Amino acid sequence: MLDFFREIAQILGHNKMRTFLTGIAVAWGIFMLIILLGMSRGVLNNFNSFQSAENASTVSIWPGYTEKAYKGYREGRAIQLKDTDLGTLAERNSNNVRTVLASKVIEGTQLSTSRDYVAESLFGVFPENQHTDRVEIVHGRFLNDSDLDGRRKVIVINRKTARVLFDREDVVGERVNAMGLSWLIIGVYDHRWEKSSYIPFTTAMMLSGSDGTVTNIALKIKNVSSAEDGDSLDSAVRATLASTHNFDSTDHNAVHIWNRFTQYLTGVKATSILELAVWIIGIFTMLSGIVGVSNIMFVSVRERTHEIGIRRAIGAKPRSILVQIVTESVVITTFFGYLGIVGGTLITSLIAKLTEQADFLKDPTVDISIAIKVTLVLIAAGALAGLFPAIKATKVKPVEALRDE
Amino acid sequence: MIIELKDINKTYPGAVPLHVLKDINLSIERGELVSIMGASGSGKSTLLNILGILDTYDSGSYHLDGTLIKNLSENRAAELRGRMIGFVFQSFNLINYKTALENVALPLFYQGVSRRKRNALAMEYLEKMGLGDRATHLPSEMSGGQKQRVAIARALVTKPSIILADEPTGALDSHTSKEVMQLFRDLNAEGMTIAIVTHDPNVGAQTNRIIRISDGRIVTGDSPA
Numbered sequence: 001m002l003d004f005f006r007e008i009a010q011i012l013g014h015n016k017m018r019t020f021l022t023g024i025a026v027a028w029g030i031f032m033l034i035i036l037l038g039m040s041r042g043v044l045n046n047f048n049s050f051q052s053a054e055n056a057s058t059v060s061i062w063p064g065y066t067e068k069a070y071k072g073y074r075e076g077r078a079i080q081l082k083d084t085d086l087g088t089l090a091e092r093n094s095n096n097v098r099t100v101l102a103s104k105v106i107e108g109t110q111l112s113t114s115r116d117y118v119a120e121s122l123f124g125v126f127p128e129n130q131h132t133d134r135v136e137i138v139h140g141r142f143l144n145d146s147d148l149d150g151r152r153k154v155i156v157i158n159r160k161t162a163r164v165l166f167d168r169e170d171v172v173g174e175r176v177n178a179m180g181l182s183w184l185i186i187g188v189y190d191h192r193w194e195k196s197s198y199i200p201f202t203t204a205m206m207l208s209g210s211d212g213t214v215t216n217i218a219l220k221i222k223n224v225s226s227a228e229d230g231d232s233l234d235s236a237v238r239a240t241l242a243s244t245h246n247f248d249s250t251d252h253n254a255v256h257i258w259n260r261f262t263q264y265l266t267g268v269k270a271t272s273i274l275e276l277a278v279w280i281i282g283i284f285t286m287l288s289g290i291v292g293v294s295n296i297m298f299v300s301v302r303e304r305t306h307e308i309g310i311r312r313a314i315g316a317k318p319r320s321i322l323v324q325i326v327t328e329s330v331v332i333t334t335f336f337g338y339l340g341i342v343g344g345t346l347i348t349s350l351i352a353k354l355t356e357q358a359d360f361l362k363d364p365t366v367d368i369s370i371a372i373k374v375t376l377v378l379i380a381a382g383a384l385a386g387l388f389p390a391i392k393a394t395k396v397k398p399v400e401a402l403r404d405e
Numbered sequence: 406m407i408i409e410l411k412d413i414n415k416t417y418p419g420a421v422p423l424h425v426l427k428d429i430n431l432s433i434e435r436g437e438l439v440s441i442m443g444a445s446g447s448g449k450s451t452l453l454n455i456l457g458i459l460d461t462y463d464s465g466s467y468h469l470d471g472t473l474i475k476n477l478s479e480n481r482a483a484e485l486r487g488r489m490i491g492f493v494f495q496s497f498n499l500i501n502y503k504t505a506l507e508n509v510a511l512p513l514f515y516q517g518v519s520r521r522k523r524n525a526l527a528m529e530y531l532e533k534m535g536l537g538d539r540a541t542h543l544p545s546e547m548s549g550g551q552k553q554r555v556a557i558a559r560a561l562v563t564k565p566s567i568i569l570a571d572e573p574t575g576a577l578d579s580h581t582s583k584e585v586m587q588l589f590r591d592l593n594a595e596g597m598t599i600a601i602v603t604h605d606p607n608v609g610a611q612t613n614r615i616i617r618i619s620d621g622r623i624v625t626g627d628s629p630a
Contacts (some may be wrong), residue, residue, distance in 0.1 A: 003520050014502040187422045310498045313459065314485015314512040314559065317480040394479075402498060
């Protein structure tokens, strides 16, 4: 076996230039495939980090303005979502609604300590918002049910806010002043773009007056598995609100409904198409490398007809010639393909490093399973590329090959 | 008998079929040194190819060392060829990127002999040809006579039943030709059976029997005297 590879190595070494040029074509193909796969993987990872089926089961509702006149009301009327809508929505759509959440935003609030102050919004939210808004707690905890029940004056602030107000991050247990009240800091969070502070929804409602308007409503949904389910739920929600707020249930501007689940389905479809496209492009790129190898092997067989004749005359079986040519081809594709994999992996890792902070890519690298898959494809492709030239080589008649020119 | 041909016929098909061998009967005994002579186109090369299992025949029978050579698969033919026949060609047919030693050892590679053993054997035969000091030389670094001796060593290394030489002196000067012919005579004296195809009467004269072939028929020397 070792002997056999020594023989192959000698043959390939004898034609260094040709072996090298053939190999470069393969290495380049694989290199491009790895980079393409890495980039698409990056886009995909990015998508998945925002969207998961679990997280996507949310329908958000925002108030809008009517654009159709209805029951004597003129168009252009502002619709305001109320805290009473929460119960109604849960009741009338109990098949699909697990829980109803809402938020109350108090804009332009000043947070201050003896050291400094910041002006930002207060978000009155539910404990579930930690997951829906992807809030990452770095110190302390997020809001809990007791905070809401007791309408406590507790607050969760951004780490950057903590830095401004206290010049340090771990400020759990400290107090901060806002709206003329003293708030207990129970947690510090990190987020890619959100800077506002979170307070209990009930506390926010209490502080912002008695009209009961909420900024938006979010439904955590269940039993929704297809785009059709999602659309019919949207219509049902709109109909519910239309009856309580007196607007036309076909008026799409009265309230804005954003169904993350249907968005998610679209996203999943788009990413799977992206991945398929990348594989197709990659495989065709690789195919051109393979055709190159096959072509070169044909040339090589033709050039070595005389040598093959000699080998046959001294006892080489057609089978050994076949195995020899196929192995040459596999060795070239695998060796240079491997170089391509290594090169591609290095470049994708470099891109991953450079785009660590970017919003559009996340970890654009290929994992080991893809590298193994590609290697197996390479070996198979190399064998295929060598097969036809090899069959041609076995057809070499020693008599004709050895005939003196 | 090491070679026994009975009523061999061979026709190359084509628009005008070419009947190159006509009812050839030929026998060669173990330990003989024979030459096959004839003009070009007489059929002597075809005969040699059939003897070397490089070509097939249409009718008749060919026994090589007791084995009937007929309708063999390519793989079986290659195996018999490797084991029983040593070839020596006019143009040496060495592989140009292999050293003398590697060229001589190559037939043993195809017989699955271990690297160490075949290198030892190859070295033994190179030394026998007086080329021990040229083992690591490439064919391009050797003279014609040296190349032919490497080729002869390669033919001998498998300990074949017969050596078939196709114009072995055709590419050599007269002095080297003499040396190579002397080598064949020495090998024959040691008991090796050798058949040399040639059109050179001087070469023929140095063999023990001349088989003359003309127009596809053997004219004289079809069996041992």
